[in-house]
Amino acid sequence: MSIAEVNTEPQAGQTAERPLIVDDFSISVATKNGSGSQTANTTLLRALFKMGIPVSGKNVFPSNIQGMPTWYTIRVSKDNYIGRRLHAEIVVAMNPATALEDHQLVEPGGVFMYADDIKIPLNRSDLSYYPIPVKKIASENETDPKLRSYVANMVYVGALAQLLNINLSDIEGALLYHFRGKRKPVDSNMKVVRLSAEWVKANLPKTDPFIVSKLNLTDGLIMIDGNTAAGLGAIYGGVTFAAWYPITPATGVADALNEYLPRLRIDPVTKAPTYAIIQAEDELAALGMVIGAGWAGVRSMTSTSGPGISLMAEFTGYGYFADIPAVIWDVQRMGPSTGMPTKVSQGDIIPAHYLGHGDGRHPCLIPGSVYECFEFGWRAFDVAERLQTPVFVLSDLDLGMNQWMTKPFDYPEEPINRGKVLTAEDLKKLGIGGYKRYRDVDGDGVAWRTLPGTDHPAAAYFTRGTGHNDEAKLSERTDDWEKSMARLARKFETARSIVPAPIVDQVEDAEVGIIAYGSTDAPIVEARSMLAEAGIKTSYMRVRALPLSHAVKAFVAAHKRTYIVEMNSDAQMCQLVRLDMPELATAVRPCNHNDGMPLTAVWISGAITDKEKSK
Amino acid sequence: MTTLPVVKPVSPAPAAAAAVKKVNIIGLERTDYKGADSTLCAGCGHDSIASQIITACYEVGLSPERLIKFSGIGCSSKSPAYFMSRSFGINTLHGRMATVATGALTANHKLNGIGVSGDGDTGSIGLGNFKHMLRRNVHMVYIIENNGVYGLTKGQFSATADVGQELKHAGRNELPPIDLCLEALAADCGFVARGFAGDPKQVVALIKAALSHRGTAVLDIISPCVTFNNKDESTKSYAWGKANDERINDFTFVAPQVEITAEFEPGESKEVELHDGSRILLKRLDQGHNPTDRYAAMTLLQQAREKQMFITGLIYVDSSRESLAEHENLGDVPLARLPNEKLRPSKDTLQKIMASMA
């Protein structure tokens, strides 16, 4: 076939003989950054979701505002597998700059839909080709050249809807969701979608086997990104003070606070806000403010990503030594400084856990779904205030910025737990000399605290990062220092039982265990069934926090080999697991990959199969 | 409308107590404002300032339980431990007092704040955070104990060292000094003053007025380091200060509801009202500096910097800009005192949000 010469006749060996493939494929849309394709892509995603078909959407975007290549992939899966797939069966090429490669990467037997002004050799006999007159339809419908590229994106939505059988009413519903019920933009977008669908119907006979068909597998579910879930979770955990500094991919957390707090935390009587949000001058200042607010007695948090975490090191160490609660929400991204700021990674596990100076390990909660982003959003405050220490929540870019299906978030069942705080009344009862800020009266490493403004002459104490005794008095005595450190070690043990426990699926007579955490859950579920088909039975433990639960050791002990699947180069969780159980270290095997993209089930099952061959 | 804490005492002293011992207007003795014993070098300017803080707070009748003390790191930053033990205090990180104070005083905007920092702490490592705090106008008194040197790390130059200042190990400074009062003015600070640890009376008056300012009040107090920077030629020494201190104004601080007794001739004085109703009465305005004139304040500071003049007094005052707590529109109950039921929105609000995402 020559350049842009397209055979729109049904091709031999396609629809005629191939069975239909229903609700089980991936779509990849290649566009330019800043061209407004997000509306089109999330509309497609939500329309499929509304049809009851399990979906996941992943935005693969550059650190750029306009012009660089961007891909959006949608996985459609009747089997509920929502991990990323490496290549798509259906590719929509809207960006001439990447069309050549996009074309090569279409799965065999797939679809190549393209804007008809893209000129590349269309030389694969296994594909169905659909040229779409995107510019023509767009310019006929939009006179404003600035809006034309937005409209152009709706052209491929209409074309896909026609070819794949997506209900136009569900597309309209998705647009209504996107535009928050505003009729005007919905109507103008729908007009283009309809025209495009009609044009395809009249001009392009279907030659591929892919279609969607209504299911009921998303009934009762919602779709949301992990950052919004985090913000909402924090709000239902009573967040009262937040300080932050803009950084991809964490900004969405602060955006959610800024969107929902004004609706949910205005005093009904006085109309005054019962919260404060400050955009700080940098991350160091953000955590300084959060530490100050936490010390003074409010539930306070910051959100950031790797580079911000490094700036927060000194304050984290300080909070640890001075026993000050704080929640640090880390949406992990790839690498140092600017690294690959729009790519995912689980590279902050060790840095966050050990952040600071000198000794110190911090509790880290690790959500594996948007549902858990919400749950850990509120739980993190209970953990931080009960333990009186900085607590990290380690989300990542994939969880944080992409849309995920989930059951609706449950309202927290447990009452708010503000930890050990003494009031003026309590002090009166305790009598003179009864209160010592750092005395471990309960033996769990967590001492009672008072809050500034407590109206009692014995309430005050002086907080410092310097050595102190249990009365919070300056001390450089070696025995006082050792006592402080021993108390903090007890606190770390207390943390083990307070943080969320792992979730385990232990399979009888499985020799192989898999330990993973965070957003890799989705591909692991799929990889396990691939492994099972290949004859490798696996148990699965999803770790949800540091310090590691004692159950981790039992899990490792119950399997001959346990693979720690993770997205970083240093096999960070693997190192931590081995540290916790040196006697079992050889049974603990790294299985890590770190290229900036979410793991795929194919990679995980392949890697474990290979490792099993050479065990 | 957000209301800020007022220094003004709530109830007068019980008469019986007053009869027996000398107490202030809220019935506390001066010893109730004491701190731990100082561990600074004998004669250090910082100790003198700590006792002026005690005097000022005692005399205005500030309740120790209503105050938070803040500091960074340095000899100067140690001193909050040496005054007012009945007040909460937090000795933060080097240069980071401003950030912690911003958080704490937003969490509880009904408390007063006094911060003590050093010239290294504020002028070098913490300069950025300092200016951003001023921009936000956090309601507190920010004292810089300025000795032109790093005391705690044993005698390196700080950024406020004057050109020509010599130190035993560091040699001679050739770089222009950072003037923290100028920096404060440039950051829209509404209360800028300079004092001298060797002039306790003026320091007390400045602290009292600063406590009544709305927002951040910056006091740059020259505080000689007797160990590392007190040679007579040093512009930060006691001798230099005593010989060169040029007061730019005389003023009297008048607490709210106190009648002004005729101390000044009419026409000779200017009255500046502070947020809690207290007033500053300025004397000798015709010859001296007018601290309500921002440009005059800048010019004065710039000239003093160029000529290495040691000016002290109230450089600039303007209480009209709202503080951070007011900007955030915080209510009468401090955020840190909200009951649990005000923290977690109701179940139906979550259900509504969830329904909207289906």
Ligand SMILES: Cc1ncc(C[n+]2csc(CCOP(=O)(O)OP(=O)(O)O)c2C)c(N)n1
């Ligand atoms: C991050 C950090 N860097 C360096 C230090 C060491 N350090 C302690 S105090 C100080 C300088 C203090 O100078 P200044 O603020 O002028 O206070 P002074 O001792 O003169 O009162 C330095 C550099 C530190 N504590 N933390």
Ligand code: SF4
């Ligand atoms: S070294 Fe200087 S600043 Fe530090 S305590 Fe001694 S005199 Fe004061």
Ligand SMILES: [Mg+2]
């Ligand atoms: Mg100094």
